[in-house]
Amino acid sequence: MARKVKYGKITIVIFLTVLIWVWADLALDETLTGRPGVVVVYQSTNPKLWVSFNQTSSADIKITLVGPHSAIAEERRKLKEGVKLEFDFDAAQEKMDKPGNYSLGLLPFLQKDKKIRQLGLTVKSCEPEVLDVQVVELVEKPLTVRCFNENAMPLEAKSIEPSRVNMFVPSFWEGEKLRAEVKLTPREIDQARLMPIEKKPFIELAPGQIREADTVVKITVPPVEDVLKEYTITTPKLGIILSLNLQGRYKVNVTNLSEVLGPIAIRATAEAKQAYEQQPFQMILYVLDDDKNVATEQRKTVVYNLPESFVRKGEITRNQGPVTVRFMLVPLPAEPATP
Numbered sequence: 578m579a580r581k582v583k584y585g586k587i588t589i590v591i592f593l594t595v596l597i598w599v600w601a602d603l604a605l606d607e608t609l610t611g612r613p614g615v616v617v618v619y620q621s622t623n624p625k626l627w628v629s630f631n632q633t634s635s636a637d638i639k640i641t642l643v644g645p646h647s648a649i650a651e652e653r654r655k656l657k658e659g660v661k662l663e664f665d666f667d668a669a670q671e672k673m674d675k676p677g678n679y680s681l682g683l684l685p686f687l688q689k690d691k692k693i694r695q696l697g698l699t700v701k702s703c704e705p706e707v708l709d710v711q712v713v714e715l716v717e718k719p720l721t722v723r724c725f726n727e728n729a730m731p732l733e734a735k736s737i738e739p740s741r742v743n744m745f746v747p748s749f750w751e752g753e754k755l756r757a758e759v760k761l762t763p764r765e766i767d768q769a770r771l772m773p774i775e776k777k778p779f780i781e782l783a784p785g786q787i788r789e790a791d792t793v794v795k796i797t798v799p800p801v802e803d804v805l806k807e808y809t810i811t812t813p814k815l816g817i818i819l820s821l822n823l824q825g826r827y828k829v830n831v832t833n834l835s836e837v838l839g840p841i842a843i844r845a846t847a848e849a850k851q852a853y854e855q856q857p858f859q860m861i862l863y864v865l866d867d868d869k870n871v872a873t874e875q876r877k878t879v880v881y882n883l884p885e886s887f888v889r890k891g892e893i894t895r896n897q898g899p900v901t902v903r904f905m906l907v908p909l910p911a912e913p914a915t916p
Contacts, residue, residue, distance in 0.1 A: 607649040608701070609642045614662035616683075616708065618786070624745045626676070627713040627782050628668045634785035636708050640687060644698035652698070664690055668712060679710040715745035720757040722778050722794055727762055730848040734769075735799040742778055742792040757790055761798075769798040801846075801891045808850045810841040815879070815902075816858030820866045827906045829864055832874060841881070842896040849887035856882050862902050874905050 617635045618628050630636040640662070642652060664687060671686070673679045687693065687700040719741045724732040742757055757778035761769065768774050773795040779787050798804075815837055817829050831837065841859060843850065853859065860879040868875060878899045887893040 606643050607646055609649050609652055609656075612640050612642050612652060612656060612662060614638045614640050614664060614687075616664045616666050616686075619665045619667040623669075623674065624788070625715050626668070626674065627715055627747065627786070628666075628673075629711050629713075629783050629786065630708055631711065632783045634783055638683065638703055638705065640703045641701040642693075642698045643701045644696070648697045651696075662693075664692075666710075668710070673710055673712060676712050676714040679712065681708040681710050682706070683708055713747055716748045717743050717745050718750070718755060720744050720746070720755050720778070720780070720790075722759060723756050724759050724761060724796060724798075726766065726848055727760060728848060729760075730851065732761060732766070733799065733804050735797045735803075736773075736795075738773075738795045739792065740794075742790045742794065744778075744780055744788065744790050746780060747782070759794065759796060761796070766798055769796050770800055773797050804846055805844040805892070805894070806847070806850075807896060808843050808845055810843065810850075810854060810859055813838060813841050813859035814857070816861045816882070817864060818861060819864045820868075822866050823864060823869060823906070826909055827864075827869060828909055829862070830905045830907050831862075832903045832905065833901075837879065837900055837902050839900070843883075843893060844896045845887070845893035849884065849893035852884040852887060853882075853893060856884065858882055860900070862904070864904075864906070869906055871906070874903055876901050876903055878902075 615635050615637055616630070618630065642649065666681070666686075668674045671681065673681070683703050683706055684700065687703055690700075693700060720743070721741055722737050722739075724734045724737070726732050737759075744757060746755070757780055759776045759778050761774070761776070765774055765776075774797075775793050775795055777793055778790045780790075781787050815831075815834075817831075819827070819829065837860070843853065845853065859882055861882050862877060862879055879902050881895055881899070883893050883895070
């Protein structure tokens with residue numbers, strides 16, 4: 578009598594075999610090399626210390642990771658998205674919280690990182706192998722408070738109370754370096770013209786390492802008309818906008834170019850003056866279709882290309898009469914017909 582095939586047992590055996598192979602595959606460690614990372618200086622709670630890597634707040638590194646397939650696959654995904662692994666460096670925890678120079682062995686530092694271990698990963702190697710750590714003792718000094726806008730341009734303040742604040746800074750800071758900054762947004766500037774605005778001054782010990790003062794200062798800004806100063810744009814540029822129908826058919830010959838390119842007197846804020854200087858052209862001459870019908874010398878008032886955003890805020894205005902451009906349209910020879 579034929580034996581009855583037990584399909585249930587066969588199915589279970591196949592399932593267990595596949596499960597064992599999948600588990601074995603996942604159990605094999607994989608390696609990911611060149612994984613970008615960054616070590617960031619943890620802000621010390623001690624205001625008298627400045628910890629840095631060669632006067633920077635962070636250091637870029639590359640590491641080789643070893644771990645299970647799933648964890649390495651996740652890191653590869655993050656790598657494609659440009660995500661860096663970030664590690665916090667706490668000088669006190671590493672026993673480097675006294676003034677002086679230290680060498681941080683990077684591999685043992687990374688291998689004990691809790692976030693890496695929680696991901697089931699191990700750091701096998703890294704570049705560089707050592708980071709130089711500097712710990713500088715800071716001293717308390719009085720700093721003059723200065724106002725700036727978002728573009729780091731000086732901003733004239735009507736009053737700053739108090740005008741000086743005490744902060745911990747490197748002992749070698751002297752002279753102009755002894756200042757604390759306050760940055761105001763355009764909205765805050767408008768508000769400070771109506772009533773005092775409160776801000777905390779700050780210093781930047783190194784790029785990305787900012788310390789705020791404990792003291793809050795009150796700032797008022799004078800009305801716009803009181804902060805406009807007289808400036809001269811000594812080397813203006815003239816742009817000529819030619820109608821599309823005239824392009825390739827006529828040449829614009831300006832007959833008084835030296836007069837047109839003379840200095841331009843303006844009244845403006847420092848920021849508005851800088852923006853005007855950075856325009857591609859400070860003056861524009863518009864040449865229209867009908868101008869081709871005039872065979873003699875023509876005269877037009879130049880258009881001053883003042884930056885519109887500052888014009889709307891009343892922060893820039895021309896401080897002289899308009900300049901007249903004298904020009905002629907010279908027909909260009911017709912291009913020969915294509916055979």
